Amino acid sequence: MAQSLAKEFTKGLWAEIPPFRLVLGLCPTLAVTKSVENGIGMGLATTFVLVFSNLLISLLRNVIPPKVRIACYIVIIATFVTIVELVMQAYTYPLFLTLGIFIPLIVVNCIVLGRAEAFASKNTPVLAVADGLGIGIGFTLSLASLGAVREIIGAGTITIWGGNPVFAVGDWYHPFSFMVEAPGAFVALGLMLAGMNLIGKK
Amino acid sequence: MELFELAIGSIFINNIILAQFLGICPFIGTSKKMETAVGMAMAVVFVMVMAGMITWSVDTFLLKALNVEYLRTLSFILVIASLVQFVEMFLKKSIPGLYAGLGIFLPLITTNCAVMGTCLLNIGNEYDFTSALVSAFSYALGFGLALVLFAGVRERVNLGRVPGPLQDTSIGLITAGIIALTFTSFRGMV
Secondary structure: OHHHHHHHHHHOOOOOOOOOOOOOOHHHHHHOOOOHHHHHHHHHHHHHHHHHHHHHHHHOOOOOOHHHHHHHHHHHHHHHHHHHHHHHHHHOHHHHHHHHHHOHHHHHOHHHHHHHHHHHOOOOHHHHHHHHHHHHHHHHHHHHHHHHHHHHHHHOEEOOOOOOOOEEOOOOOOOOHHHHOHHHHHHHHHHHHHHHHHHHHO | OHHHHHHHHHHHHOOOOOOOOOOHHHHHHOOOOHHHHHHHHHHHHHHHHHHHHHHHHHHHHHHHHHOOHHHHHHHHHHHHHHHHHHHHHHHHHHOHHHHHHHOOHHHHHHHOHHHHHHHHHHHHOOOOHHHHHHHHHHHHHHHHHHHHHHHHHHHHHOOOOOOHHHOOHHHHHHHHHHHHHHHHOOOOOO
16 A cells, blocks of 8 residues: 555656656646746646645545546636635735736646546545645646756746845856747757656666 | 737737747647648637637626626636537537537647636736637637647658657657747737
């Protein structure tokens, strides 16, 4: 039991890490990774929704009729997204404004619906939570690392939670602002995906 | 004139895929062949315009009137999901030709964040009904334009020899980045 629990948790961190191994949920990945901070915020919001929707769907897996299951999943997911939205509006207002419509759009994030359909609907609640937590943390790590690459190349610094930069390349560096703009997001993700493929093949 | 500017702005400058990052999944997923790209583009135009009108009405006459705006996410996704289902059944019965053309792309649209994103943007920008309609139609056109252009380029890219790790999605994203770069030159047009 403990072994399979650990397995379900860790697969989200490497073997099936979204969006690199599991190419889903690309919209928020590209849109919010201008900085590490936004990436982490988005990742944590998605993790919350993943864990709780996985838990509830797994608990209800014998009750939900198979024919209307997708509609039921969407309603459950939308409920948790609304909770996240309201909580973020109340406690992390600046982040809520930067992430904008991408918070309500967690509802159509294919990762969440994908885990509900592929995993939570067939497994026990404990395993489903482990799976949601693993995939969620993996997603947060991916967003943070993509954010780090783009922020370092594009701005030359990393700033987390308002204060002073926690990392700066130095004055000699001229920021390559292409990376923090829209085209840079596609290129950066494409290259990181290639990098992951290269590591995976060895 | 304002509506014209809104339309041009939504198609080119704030292109829903290349500038706003909405609907990337179908953009990558259905762009391997020109035929599927055209089918998807048509289905999106159709659903997005209808969803834009209906969600605007739901928001104005139901949510705002009853003061329950916090139900927006939940009600919009339900409206879109049932709309897609309804359109599918309607087309199957009355316009079988179009149904055969759009076929498998219709159900996929439920989880296309471009549709929901456009509806939310319309509400966020506080558009009136006409502006909301124009913006939904032009965002959808912009989606179709980017998707068809990308499919054309991708068909050519696949003929070339791409290094192993870069194959498929990876080279696709880099290509999309270059197309997005060309679209940034539309800035300042309006």
